[in-house]
Amino acid sequence: MNRGRHRGVEARPRVLRGEHGWWFLGPGGVARLKDGHLTPDLTLRPAAERSLRERGLFDLPAYRTYSLTVLTSTNCNLGCAYCFQNVEQDTSGANRPPRIGYSRLTSGTITSVLEFAARRMAEGGMSGLGVMLFGGEPLLNPRGCRELLARAADYGLCWASMTSNGTLLTPALARQLSDLGLRDVQVTFDGDRDEHDAIRVRRTGGGTFDDIVRNMAAVTEATPLRWGLRVNVSHHNHEGIDDLVERLGAALDPSRCAIYFARVGDVGIGYGNDLEFSGDMAASFIRWQRRALELGFSVPRPRTIDPCQACSYADGKYGAVVNADGTLSSCWETAGKPGYQVGTVRDGYLPRERTEGKWISCEEFYEYAEDLSALTRFQDTVDAALLDYLSATGRLGK
Template identity: 60%
Template sequence: MSIDQAVSIGLPVRLATATDPAAPDTAAWNPPALPDGARLLKGERNWWFLGPGGVARLRDRHVTPEGGLRPEARRRLHETGMLTPGRVNAYALTVLTSTHCNLGCGYCFQNTAQDEAGGSRPPRIGRTRLTSETITDILGFTERQMAAAGLEKLRILLFGGEPLLNPRGCLELLERAAEIAPTTAWMISNATLLTPSLARKLTDRGLTSVQVTFDGDRADHDRIRIGRADGGATFDKIVGNIAQATEATPLQWMLRVNVSQETFHGVDALIDRLAGALDPGRCTLYFARIGDVGVGYSNSLLHTGELPAAFARWQRRALDLGFVVGRPGARQTCVTCGHTDGRYGAVVSADGTLASCWETAGKPDWEVGTVTDGYRPGEETRDRWIACQDLYRYDEDARTLARFRDSVDTALLDYLQETGRL
């Protein structure tokens, strides 16, 4: 369906039906303003509209000389649901099962400083571990929050530290959560501890996907993403564990590639290496520049120069090798940290303290409540309530970052259209 042709790519599109209110005549209709987060990008052959209800391909006649939407185009987008935000249908619960980690990555936002000895043991947030008693409190809190929001489904993120340093806590949380609501789960893990047996147990309890990070190709990764105890290499272990778990379970994988001045030149080789070792059809590949969170780690690679073209090249190569690449979309409010009352989600550390976002979980003086007492009043948490990326520092201004994202997303949409992948 189109404005000339609307295209849904990974985002739900609600079509107008006979039960919808009849659209008024164009001449008499005052089109609503675009929703927050909607984007309009100029592609090589057409324009791309990215809204909360999906993505549409537009022609020049639908866009004003100033780069806005003409009334007829806006009306059609409204009629087809492109301007309508999707309904939250599950409570998003993030739980740190362990705040400890078995790796010593120097850029980690949970570090409190760099390792003064130059080794693999940067100081970290305090060590806590999820217990059965805390799980009881977390699930009681979750039931109350879900009832208040009118939500009946639960989506859990197993987080850390490294969540698999406490496999019993992961399994018990998922098993008991299923007793209060239909539950699905995903996990962010370094995968060094993921065995086929453990992967099967987690999958049986609702785990559907795992996010794993790579720091460039093997040599770069093994210099950066190292064992905390011995500084040992991890690349082959991680790839092997993913491959074995893929054979043993239906798990899907989100492979994050960290980009910095230390990894940039190895990313092309990494994509090919992963394609040869893993099943690309089960893996979503995405690329992310490492940000500065104030722990003494510096990334001199900027979002200008050759970086936009490199991101576009990597995405095209990943697609051509059979990897899934996430489709661009509108800027959307995070269901977990985007509402200061924790309406649709919560982040809980292993000791039961509440944080506004995963970036501050387990950090002293950033608590916004506890699962036993609930959230503190807004006037007490106002300065502690941060959203995704708020703690990251960049050497460029927000306009430069937005131009980078728009350039990369436009190139991806153009390539998807060019290769018939839409």
């Protein structure tokens, strides 16, 4: 088996200019290169590529765990204007943008979801199951979350994660989910308190920042759960993110948190982000990452453009995204969106000729007004600086 390729899909290594030479990022790891390892057009010379391949840096690890993302509820108690599950903006100026259709995970659908996953695992030769609890807001259906994890144990559950807005997560519920296998929760912040409370707003009105931080601190005391902190960056909030990093560092346990910063993209619902992929923006990202590391947060390593288990393979062989009603979508960004269903857990995936135009990968979904080359330059600059800093501070090998 060619471990760098799955059914015609492969990872795309990257070469980045660092402070002292070059960085090679492959699916199997990171290496430092010298000028002599590259041609004038910045491709690897044959001897350098051969050496990297022999070290396994081109190898994409074989999938052993089936990746299953399940929406437990398509409802959400927040009314964020940029959400990809909105179908349009709230033209009234309130905080209730129209959303994808309502559905809620039930016991019967859980049976169909797990039986579907078992079939796919058997076909792919995988013995483990990984579950992502997703929504909407998954905790609007806590019973569905608990039942799915409890029953997934009989299907080889290896890990479980959740993407939540954090407003409904209590210590008691977190303990129940942790005991059932939940290991980490991703929570989003939209700038420091004032900016966040103007953007990440309840559909009934009112900000959420203090409630989220308070819930996270209480859950950290009560459980071993870890946190993934996504910080959305836009022209509305970028000036407050330095203060946000300091505030989170003081309020939370940074040793239990990974933090990453992401520019909010346009998902075709009329939400604009005027922040450009500029050198100044790259410098801000670099500063935020370094300060987060100094405070004890972990920052995800730069990656290759790896295949996604759910959406990079047109037959869903290695992973699936399931709406709460049991319909299948190619990726979590399109789950529940009208016209993007590619099958059901009862009947399996539709023939490929019937999913033409419906099979969307996560990297295709977000669109930027800027030239793609500007995005590439920005990301390469930020990632090279992070690798330089990790190396200089002795963190790269950890």
